[in-house]
Amino acid sequence: MQRIDNYIAGDLRPAVGGEYLDNYEPATGAVYSLIADSDERDIETAVIAAQAAFPAWSAMPAEERFEVLMRIVSLIERDLDALALAESVDNGKTVALAKRLDIPRAASNFRFYATAAMHLANESHETTQAGAVQALNYTLRQPLGVVGCISPWNLPLYLFTWKIAPAIAVGCTVVAKPSEVTPMTAFMMSKLCIEAGLPPGVLNIVHGTGPKVGAPIVAHRDIKAISFTGGTKTGEDIARKAAPMFKKLSLELGGKNPNIIFADCDYEKALDETRRAAFANQGEICLCGSRIFVERPIYERFRDDFVASVGELKVGDPMSEDTDVGAIVSKQHFDKIMSYIALADEEGGRILTGGRPAHIEGRTAGGWFIEPTVIENLKHDCRTNHEEIFGPVATIMPFDTEEEVLEWANSVRYGLAATVWTENLSRAHRVASRLESGVVWVNCWLLRDLRTPFGGVKDSGVGREGGFEALRFFTEEKNVCVRIS
């Protein structure tokens, strides 16, 4: 069976302890590969390798780092089909989605930050007194050193590279941990990094569980910053451990995102995109619009059309071209989603479509599939509407006024993303400005420009990724003040 090994100091190697964990294919429910079960000894070796690589890598001109990163881009693009297939097998998402979204975005992340790092400029400020320049200040942005990047399972290579690319582009060296649930494409990428000639130690990828690998990364004194994407509870744990060491933290956490549909919306567009926002990637995207609020005059029509259109989604083998909804990432997550459907029922919810496991015959008979589920008749403040389910489950509710829907939308502990559908320009801007959310989409969903800041408010996290924000995060700012008169 294939073994997924660590990438440390430029080599692929098993964990020091020599143990492996099972890695499952969600579509079949079977173990198909083994993951290095690393621990703090592997982290120690990785940190030493990253420290050794830092002086030369950080001193290399940005143009030369650009050349190396662009070779990685070419190799990811060359292997697009193989990486997309691997992502699908490992995660349960459809091959089509991995080919269209995940893998191209991994290449874009490296391309974007390879070029962006060449445009990162330092500022200078003149200090004047009595009309004359007294001092010149300039701000140096220097790479932090060794940094830690920890990523989740839902968009495996997409989010892993979203963290690693800015860190190494700006001159840091990295100890990174992909999710133990979906480690395969990170392993494949480590081979591409070797082929691209990335100097040994610049990127070290250590596989294994959160407690044995993630926690030692957070606890290591020589790791200067942690860029983390994952659940809010894990984020709390990381913040608690990192704060006494004054580490820089970027925490991209959970969401429970409102999708607000006003009666004056472009109806067909809102209907189509609402389905995509709720069920793309099996609803396993932190930005999914899982709480759908529809203005009362169009509520019944929209609800009925939406339910009919969700009923047309085909749940099936992620390998099949005509599958819309693939497998749920793990048995544990499958159980969690099903427990929320049961909770919705207890809370008085009416299941309009779905609500059951989907049984797919053939090769995928043992896989973890759930029918896309739409639930109505729930209060905005019940647990089903406040807790992150992170699966193919959406609730739908009518509202009467803008004030009311804003209060409901903002009533959760999360504040990651929100969507607003209206053709009324003033209302669009007004509602966008009042939503407690790091990202607001008006008349669209998941339209991303890599130059824009990305991140959440409230329990959805701290810090911003994207654009120059991420490059700045991985640097320390130093002001140099030179008196000239």
Ligand code: NAD
């Ligand atoms: P998770 O928090 O369980 O795991 C994320 C990563 O952290 C994994 O690599 C895991 O091994 C590691 N980890 C676990 N415990 C750790 C610890 N104590 N110390 C250090 N690392 C530890 O999250 P998940 O289940 O993999 O991902 C789903 C969650 O991610 C959802 O809540 C989703 O909303 C969130 N998410 C957020 C964003 C965003 O941009 N805000 C994007 C994608 C996913």
